[in-house]
């Protein structure tokens with residue numbers, strides 16, 4: 001039995017002013033055959049990683065393809081996407097004959113000329129491997145579940161957890177189902193119920209937690225093989241943007257349809273009830289100061305690099321400095337120019353520094369301040385589950401009682417090392433401001449006395465009605481009150 005695995009992944013915010021080129025992939029994950037690390041998967045590479053680990057035990061051969069993944073930003077350079085795609089397709093052609101293919105794809109990648117990158121890749125892969133080869137795909141739930149990719153995939157699975165702490169477990173599920181199909185034990189069929197809705201669904205809040213737990217409990221019995229909730233990625237202007245429910249069943253399309261419909265209707269009934277409460281920046285900072293003990297974590301989801309935001313908005317930082325807040329640390333603020341200036345000035349230097357506010361109008365005005373350089377770290381990193389996420393060269397600076405972690409590899413707040421690797425003990429600060437929507441909860445949720453979500457003026461608006469969509473198929477909630485959810489696959 002011969003399997004092949006590869007990854008091409010990023011989450012494209014089509015409204016972002018930051019283009020994504022091959023350089024963005026080289027900064028994050030750019031691994032050719034023979035270069036794949038043994039210790040842990042890198043972002044969306046879990047299918048290759050778990051398949052490699054099980055190859056000997058389960059008695060099959062894995063042909064390892066290239067894995068490319070970039071931090072979320074704007075549309076991907078067309079030639080760069082085609083270069084990566086053609087490399088993977090050439091590897092696929094060389095690896096024939098194949099029994100199975102496992103792709104680790106984020107699912108919300110958009111390139112110039114390709115609104116459905118994953119559909120394009122999977123369709124071309126299918127043309128090469130033929131109809132009898134089993135194609136399995138792992139997606140992030142923040143994906144666009146297009147009909148093209150469903151048509152050409154045998155088994156599609158999304159992570160269930162948000163924060164995405166189950167990337168490897170879902171890759172294991174995918175591999176198991178692919179192997180069972182190849183052994184003739186199951187005949188997967190898929191159904192998708194399109195809920196016609198845009199939303200955010202942290203599984204750290206009770207309503208979605210309960211939904212995911214019930215979804216999981218349905219798997220493995222009564223012909224149900226897998227259930228995924230597709231959250232959708234709101235910051236992309238593509239036609240097939242929408243949340244929904246995907247069911248994989250064993251041979252029984254009617255059962256898959258029925259369950260997708262039942263859970264889909266329930267998912268529709270959860271509209272507007274799955275997001276945390278948001279305070280204004282001033283209210284949020286005031287509430288954090290009022291707490292008797294820290295750390296109080298303030299989240300700035302609107303400037304989440306993980307959703308393609310520049311992560312250099314200064315609004316909350318300015319509020320902290322102007323309020324003369326003591327014992328506060330903010331990170332990450334993406335500003336490679338400021339990092340360079342800090343390295344040039346040296347550890348302990350007191351310098352005038354212009355921080356943030358550089359990429360676009362949604363970055364706010366830069367903050368000019370006299371800062372003390374308190375830490376300089378080359379090739380810094382943080383963890384997210386088993387994955388080590390590079391931060392590039394980092395500097396920490398102090399403005400009165402406020403410390404700022406400046407990074408040069410743009411990414412969101414994930415692990416406590418974001419602070420500790422530049423000499424800031426997060427447990428000993430009263431207020432921690434993190435630029436992240438919900439992934440920070442996996443580590444910061446464990447140490448926070450309280451988590452406060454604020455709505456800043458950074459670009460990822462929580463109110464989706466404010467987003468200037470032109471291509472998204474209508475009607476869709478909350479842009480439209482009346483919608484027509486239903487089975488589309």
Ligand SMILES: [Zn+2]
Nearest residue numbers: 140141142164
């Ligand atoms: Zn995601």
